[in-house]
Amino acid sequence: MIRTDLVMIVTSDISGQVRGKGFPVSNLEKRLKRGMGWVPTNVQITCLNSIAESPYGSVGDLILVPDEKTEVKVDFEDNGAVEHFFIGDILHLDGSPWECCTRGLAQKALADLEEETGLFFNSTFEHEFFYTGADQTGWNGFGLESYRKNSLFAQTFVSALEKAGVDTDTFLPEFGPGQFEVTTSPCVGIRSADQSLILREVARATADRFNERVSFSPMVKSDSVGNGVHIHFSLLDRENKAVTYDRSNKQGLGEKAGMFCAGVLKYMPAITALMAPGVLSYQRLTPHKWSAAFNNLAVQDREAGLRICPVIEIKGKAGKTADQYNLEYRAADASASPYLQIAALVRAGLQGIKDQLPIPEATQGDLSLMSKEELEKMGVTRLPQSLDQALELFENESIIKEWFPGNFQDVYLKHKYQEIKDTREIEPEKLYALYGRVY
Numbered sequence: 001m002i003r004t005d006l007v008m009i010v011t012s013d014i015s016g017q018v019r020g021k022g023f024p025v026s027n028l029e030k031r032l033k034r035g036m037g038w039v040p041t042n043v044q045i046t047c048l049n050s051i052a053e054s055p056y057g058s059v060g061d062l063i064l065v066p067d068e069k070t071e072v073k074v075d076f077e078d079n080g081a082v083e084h085f086f087i088g089d090i091l092h093l094d095g096s097p098w099e100c101c102t103r104g105l106a107q108k109a110l111a112d113l114e115e116e117t118g119l120f121f122n123s124t125f126e127h128e129f130f131y132t133g134a135d136q137t138g139w140n141g142f143g144l145e146s147y148r149k150n151s152l153f154a155q156t157f158v159s160a161l162e163k164a165g166v167d168t169d170t171f172l173p174e175f176g177p178g179q180f181e182v183t184t185s186p187c188v189g190i191r192s193a194d195q196s197l198i199l200r201e202v203a204r205a206t207a208d209r210f211n212e213r214v215s216f217s218p219m220v221k222s223d224s225v226g227n228g229v230h231i232h233f234s235l236l237d238r239e240n241k242a243v244t245y246d247r248s249n250k251q252g253l254g255e256k257a258g259m260f261c262a263g264v265l266k267y268m269p270a271i272t273a274l275m276a277p278g279v280l281s282y283q284r285l286t287p288h289k290w291s292a293a294f295n296n297l298a299v300q301d302r303e304a305g306l307r308i309c310p311v312i313e314i315k316g317k318a319g320k321t322a323d324q325y326n327l328e329y330r331a332a333d334a335s336a337s338p339y340l341q342i343a344a345l346v347r348a349g350l351q352g353i354k355d356q357l358p359i360p361e362a363t364q365g366d367l368s369l370m371s372k373e374e375l376e377k378m379g380v381t382r383l384p385q386s387l388d389q390a391l392e393l394f395e396n397e398s399i400i401k402e403w404f405p406g407n408f409q410d411v412y413l414k415h416k417y418q419e420i421k422d423t424r425e426i427e428p429e430k431l432y433a434l435y436g437r438v439y
Contacts, residue, residue: 035065052418099406133212134178141175196338216334226284258359263352273394278335287368
């Protein structure tokens with residue numbers, strides 16, 4: 001059978017979907033320079049393939065320009081088509097950044113953090129997903145037998161990640177039957193979000209080779225555990241020195257790192273609209289589901305909104321504490337663009353540094369058992385319990401409009417409200433199945 005090799009330039013949009021345009025690989029040199037045409041109103045295509053109200057209408061043109069450093073080319077060696085794409089930036093025709101390019105928003109936030117503080121954001125994304133082809137017989141979370149029965153998929157997936165230039169840190173069968181978790185090595189700057197996009201798409205491509213599917217949806221069934229995206233991060237200075245840790249401060253947080261965390265906590269309820277923006281996200285963000293339900297900081301607590309991760313202290317086996325010390329943002333999932341997640345985290349943290357917020361106290365105990373007054377005394381609030389609530393907080397937090405350029409906030413709100421409208425009449429079980437397919 002004859003075929004021409006094609007390559008795509010892709011972008012991660014507001015709905016967390018990966019969209020783009022393809023062309024014959026023979027035109028690659030030209031496309032690397034010029035990119036491809038893009039339509040502004042594409043930003044309002046929702047995850048359900050409807051189009052939200054757009055301020056751009058049918059007017060205007062943009063270009064989607066590939067970043068050469070993001071090339072993914074994976075040959076599964078099964079005589080199927082090669083998985084080949086570049087991640088691109090959406091630009092105006094004169095090459096300036098477009099206000100709704102999610103990757104551009106993340107890059108600007110990272111650049112502002114460096115310029116204003118001299119700090120670099122070092123991060124990695126921890127993903128959970130369900131695989132429809134999993135052998136669930138006698139499923140045992142974290143079990144060797146569960147891994148062994150699904151090792152062909154696991155090994156093919158990790159091999160494909162290696163070919164895509166992504167360094168796998170861990171892979172394991174999670175608690176939910178058919179659920180897996182994969183983590184990658186941390187990267188400085190935008191590469192972390194790039195890796196997140198690549199990982200999700202390579203997982204889908206691998207499952208497709210087995211005539212199966214994966215789902216990163218925050219909830220796939222009413223009685224299932226949820227899928228989260230946990231973002232681990234630390235801060236580095238211009239000499240590449242870790243500055244997140246200072247044992248003389250509360251919780252061991254460095255001065256600027258403490259301010260950064262305080263900003264993240266202060267704005268966590270409002271940025272939940274960017275971090276966990278699916279209609280089903282809020283069925284996962286509830287107490288006792290090992291996710292997060294409050295904007296709290298806690299030490300080694302997997303129900304904290306922001307978790308201080310453990311540091312290995314075995315003599316002769318542990319590295320420097322400062323190099324290990326990191327935090328984990330847990331109120332997030334894969335219905336979001338990883339670029340908007342980076343942008344929101346960095347903007348909130350940078351605002352905390354600008355405002356010189358005090359290093360936050362760590363909470364203890366089950367917050368769901370505490371009264372509203374007790375929580376307020378600790379400076380803790382319940383995270384939004386629906387996408388509507390999250391969007392209201394996002395819209396009413398005045399500083400957020402300053403974080404993002406032009407019409408972005410308004411465009412984002414219109415997009416997500418359209419998604420809510422599209423799902424309002426869908427029966428719950430059908431909604432789980434729908435989001436399971438979409439993500």
